[in-house]
Amino acid sequence: MTPHVEPDPQAGAAVKAADRAHVFHSWSAQGMIDPLAVAGAEGSYFWDYDGNRYLDFTSGLVYTNIGYQHPRVVAAIQEQAAKLTTFAPAFAIDVRSEAARLIAERTPGDLDKIFFTNGGAEAVENAVRMARLHTGRHKVLSAFRSYHGATSTAINLTGDPRRWASDTGSAGVVRFWAPFLYRSPFYATTEEQECERALAHLEDTIAFEGPATIAAIILETVPGTAGIMTPPPGYLAGVREICDRYGIVFVLDEVMAGFGRTGKWFAAEHFDVVPDLLTFAKGVNSGYVPLGGVAISAEIAATFDKRPYPGGLTYSGHPLACAAAVATIQVMEDEKTVEHAARIGETVLGPGLRELAERHPSVGEVRGLGVFWALDLVKNKETREPLVPYNAAGEANAPMAAFGAAAKKHGLWPFINMNRTHAVPACNVSEAEVKEGLAALDAALGVADEHT
Numbered sequence: 001m002t003p004h005v006e007p008d009p010q011a012g013a014a015v016k017a018a019d020r021a022h023v024f025h026s027w028s029a030q031g032m033i034d035p036l037a038v039a040g041a042e043g044s045y046f047w048d049y050d051g052n053r054y055l056d057f058t059s060g061l062v063y064t065n066i067g068y069q070h071p072r073v074v075a076a077i078q079e080q081a082a083k084l085t086t087f088a089p090a091f092a093i094d095v096r097s098e099a100a101r102l103i104a105e106r107t108p109g110d111l112d113k114i115f116f117t118n119g120g121a122e123a124v125e126n127a128v129r130m131a132r133l134h135t136g137r138h139k140v141l142s143a144f145r146s147y148h149g150a151t152s153t154a155i156n157l158t159g160d161p162r163r164w165a166s167d168t169g170s171a172g173v174v175r176f177w178a179p180f181l182y183r184s185p186f187y188a189t190t191e192e193q194e195c196e197r198a199l200a201h202l203e204d205t206i207a208f209e210g211p212a213t214i215a216a217i218i219l220e221t222v223p224g225t226a227g228i229m230t231p232p233p234g235y236l237a238g239v240r241e242i243c244d245r246y247g248i249v250f251v252l253d254e255v256m257a258g259f260g261r262t263g264k265w266f267a268a269e270h271f272d273v274v275p276d277l278l279t280f281a282k283g284v285n286s287g288y289v290p291l292g293g294v295a296i297s298a299e300i301a302a303t304f305d306k307r308p309y310p311g312g313l314t315y316s317g318h319p320l321a322c323a324a325a326v327a328t329i330q331v332m333e334d335e336k337t338v339e340h341a342a343r344i345g346e347t348v349l350g351p352g353l354r355e356l357a358e359r360h361p362s363v364g365e366v367r368g369l370g371v372f373w374a375l376d377l378v379k380n381k382e383t384r385e386p387l388v389p390y391n392a393a394g395e396a397n398a399p400m401a402a403f404g405a406a407a408k409k410h411g412l413w414p415f416i417n418m419n420r421t422h423a424v425p426a427c428n429v430s431e432a433e434v435k436e437g438l439a440a441l442d443a444a445l446g447v448a449d450e451h452t
C-alpha cells in the first residue's frame, strides 16, 4: 500500500496551521499538542503530507475494524446519499430496519430490538436509562479500570482518571473491582481465586449498597482502554447469576470489544453469557459514519411496549450510518473477517507478541484475544512495577513517550495508554502487516528496555 498523493509538506503545514487556529481537540492541553496532518488512509495504513506511511495498530480509536476506505462501504454510503441522505427517526426506513435486523441477528440470545445512537457514550446513557426505568431503581455499579464514554453519566461510570475532572459524584454510581489477575485487587494468584474473590467482592458491594436499590451492573465484556483484561472463566456467568438473583439488569458494554475485535461477533460469546442490554458502536460500521446503539432483551423491550420510552436522538438510526453498517456487516460476512481476526490472533499476532515478551525485559505481560492485545510494560518483571507510574504525565511519562516515538520512527502508529501499548489492528489485517507491526514493536521495545 503506497500513498496515493505525492508528498507535499507545504500543504501539510497549511492543514496543521488551520487545525491549530480553530480546532479544539479532545483530551488535550490545546497549546501542548502537535497533531499529525493526515493526507490519506487505506486498509491498515495512513500517511502524512511528508510521505511518511504508518501501519495503524490503533484502528483509529479501535474502530476501523475493516480498515480505512473499504470500497464496498464507501460505495454504499454514496449510494444511500444519492437515494435518501437523511430522515427523522420516527419513520420506518428500509436501510435502518435492515441494519437493525443484521445487528440483532448477530447479538447473543434474545437481544432483538435495537435502539440507535450516534456513538458509544450515548448508548451507555440510554442503557442506564432503560435499566432504571425497567427496575424502578437508581444505582448503577461499574468497575474500576473501565471506560464507558465522556458524556455525563458515561464518564461517571468510567473507572479511570479521565473521570476525575468531570466527576460530579453523581448519585447512584458505585464502583467495584473487576478481576485482573496480573495486578490482582484481591491478592489472588490463580484465575480460580481471582474469579471467586471478585464475585464475593461484588456480592459484598451489593449487600452493603442494598440490592433493592441497584438498577444495573455495567461491565465491558473485555475491558478495552483500561488494559484488555480478559475475565477469568466463570466470572461473567457468575455476574449473570448474581444479577438474576437480585433482579439487577446486566449491561455488557461491547462498544470496543464488539463486531469481530475478539474473533467473535460479540465478546460475550466467548463466555457463554447473554446480558439484558448490550451497547455497541465503533466497529458496527468501521466508524465510517457515527453510529452506536443498545441491543435490548425481549423482557426490557416489553417494558416499553405500552409505556413510552422517554429518550431519543435527532440522528438516531441515520440512513448514512445505517447504510455503512449494512455494508460493513455484509463485507465481514463475505470476507469472513471475524474468523480471520480469530485466526490471525491465535496463529500470528498473539504468538508474535509472546515471543517479544520473552526477549524484552520491559514486557511484563501479554494478554488478549483476536486482534485485541495489550503489552503491560514494566520496570521489573519480578515486581511488575509499571514502566511509568499510574496516570503519569510530562517527565514521569518519558519512557512511554520514547517508546511511542520509536514505534513511529519504524512506521508503526501505536496505541498507548499509561504503561501499556495495545496491538489493535484492523480485523482484516494481513499476516504480512502483522509481521511488519511486530518488527516495529520489537525495535520500539528496545527503547522501552532502556528504562527497565
Ligand code: PMP
Pocket (backbone or CB within 6 Å): 061, 118, 119, 120, 121, 122, 124, 147, 148, 149, 150, 220, 224, 225, 253, 254, 255, 256, 257, 281, 282, 292
Ligand atoms: N464504551 C467503551 C467500552 C469504549 O471503548 C468507548 C470509546 N472508547 C465508549 C464506551 C464511548 O464511545 P464514544 O467515544 O463513541 O462515545
